[in-house]
Amino acid sequence: MNDEQISLSEAQNRVSEKSQTRVGPKAVTIPVEWEVTQLNQIASVSGGKRLPKGHSYSSEKTDYPYIRVVDFENESISTDDLKYIDEETRKQIERYTISDEDVYISIAGTLGVAGTIPESLSGANLTENAAKIQELNGIQRDYLSYYIHSKFGQDEVHRFTVGSTQPKLSLFRLRKLEVIRPPLPEQRKIATVLYTVDRAIEKTDDVINRLSRVQKSTLRNLFRNGVGEPSETKTTPMGQFPKDWELKTMERVGSLINGNAFPKEYQGNSEGKYPFVKVSDTNDYRRYVSGAKNYISQDVAEKIGCNIHPEGTVILPKRGVAIMTNKRRILAQDSAIDNNQIGIVGENVKPLFLYYYLSGVDMGRFVQEGAVKSLTKSLLSKIRVPVPPLETQSKIVAILESIDEQIEAEKRIKTQQECLKRGLMQDLLSGTVRTTDTNMEVPDEITQHG
Numbered sequence: 001m002n003d004e005q006i007s008l009s010e011a012q013n014r015v016s017e018k019s020q021t022r023v024g025p026k027a028v029t030i031p032v033e034w035e036v037t038q039l040n041q042i043a044s045v046s047g048g049k050r051l052p053k054g055h056s057y058s059s060e061k062t063d064y065p066y067i068r069v070v071d072f073e074n075e076s077i078s079t080d081d082l083k084y085i086d087e088e089t090r091k092q093i094e095r096y097t098i099s100d101e102d103v104y105i106s107i108a109g110t111l112g113v114a115g116t117i118p119e120s121l122s123g124a125n126l127t128e129n130a131a132k133i134q135e136l137n138g139i140q141r142d143y144l145s146y147y148i149h150s151k152f153g154q155d156e157v158h159r160f161t162v163g164s165t166q167p168k169l170s171l172f173r174l175r176k177l178e179v180i181r182p183p184l185p186e187q188r189k190i191a192t193v194l195y196t197v198d199r200a201i202e203k204t205d206d207v208i209n210r211l212s213r214v215q216k217s218t219l220r221n222l223f224r225n226g227v228g229e230p231s232e233t234k235t236t237p238m239g240q241f242p243k244d245w246e247l248k249t250m251e252r253v254g255s256l257i258n259g260n261a262f263p264k265e266y267q268g269n270s271e272g273k274y275p276f277v278k279v280s281d282t283n284d285y286r287r288y289v290s291g292a293k294n295y296i297s298q299d300v301a302e303k304i305g306c307n308i309h310p311e312g313t314v315i316l317p318k319r320g321v322a323i324m325t326n327k328r329r330i331l332a333q334d335s336a337i338d339n340n341q342i343g344i345v346g347e348n349v350k351p352l353f354l355y356y357y358l359s360g361v362d363m364g365r366f367v368q369e370g371a372v373k374s375l376t377k378s379l380l381s382k383i384r385v386p387v388p389p390l391e392t393q394s395k396i397v398a399i400l401e402s403i404d405e406q407i408e409a410e411k412r413i414k415t416q417q418e419c420l421k422r423g424l425m426q427d428l429l430s431g432t433v434r435t436t437d438t439n440m441e442v443p444d445e446i447t448q449h450g
């Protein structure tokens with residue numbers, strides 16, 4: 001199917017007779033030939049199964065995959081960390097399997113993540129924190145999955161949610177979820193448009209993943225061999241390096257400066273001389289952190305004895321699970337950081353060079369175990385860093401930045417695609433944009449499932 005076949009110009013906004021109805025408590029206007037029906041009238045709903053006492057899953061591959069909510073993605077299953085059960089465990093829960101004809105949905109913790117599983121996982125066991133929607137009657141499988149992810153479906157999911165600490169959606173309530181249902185031929189066309197956008201998103205993801213692998217490989221090579229062929233090398237405790245490089249411990253590369261506690265009475269100001277950067281603030285940035293949700297004045301900085309980290313400081317988490325994310329950032333301006341982070345101010349080391357080098361270091365290897373995992377200055381100070389001349393540093397940074405820019409460009413494309421998909425879901429699933437007059441080929445992947 002080419003782009004012309006799924007263009008919005010063909011998904012014409014047809015003038016048709018509309019009717020007023022309700023989805024749950026909300027009034028909606030949909031085409032007159034569409035209907036709203038409860039899920040239990042078009043499908044059966046049943047839950048997964050908790051593993052029997054004394055049994056567990058593992059990463060060791062068997063013939064029996066065990067699908068958890070953490071494996072759920074929108075409309076698909078991630079196999080990156082798939083778990084398996086043994087034959088004895090399988091015998092005790094073999095009734096609680098999911099087929100590639102079914103739709104899964106998370107019903108505890110993170111709610112309403114739905115999708116379908118590939119044929120290769122058909123027959124896998126399903127966690128007790130999810131439900132399967134099966135025996136579909138008059139509803140196309142992929143259309144139903146997309147519907148659950150639409151605003152209509154998510155509003156319905158949260159209408160029936162109970163609990164706040166651990167939100168849950170009971171099977172009884174899930175069966176009452178209301179579904180906007182066009183005629184089957186139109187369901188298939190709606191699913192086709194969204195399926196095609198999903199394939200485009202997948203291709204962009206593939207490009208991002210491929211570039212990320214290239215970047216990791218290039219990073220390892222550059223920090224071992226530099227740019228071009230070195231004329232001479234020398235032996236170091238970390239192996240062979242170009243002769244004009246120095247192998248330094250982190251304490252000789254620069255100053256390690258801890259962050260500070262941030263008293264509540266000084267939080268909440270959106271203006272001030274210095275951003276007070278928390279770990280959560282670094283999620284919104286790539287490489288450079290140029291702001292924060294909270295700011296402090298020079299007065300407050302002095303009052304609370306706050307370290308001000310200069311522009312160019314490389315920061316990283318030093319406490320809790322955030323350490324394992326291996327997140328690195330560079331301060332784009334003089335800033336304070338919270339006491340869950342540590343800053344490294346390099347000497348004769350370019351910030352981006354240090355940033356990229358540390359991006360390849362697994363900080364999990366240096367964690368101090370305890371009630372809360374932590375990194376200390378003494379542990380970090382012993383990390384070895386190969387330091388080339390500044391000119392070589394600049395060349396290495398330029399190569400890695402070039403790959404980074406390609407990755408970021410692809411991520412922007414993906415964001416645009418996801419935005420397009422959200423808009424299409426709203427328009428197509430409400431009947432604002434119709435597909436009935438389009439000359440659209442429905443792929444086998446859609447027709448074989450309803």
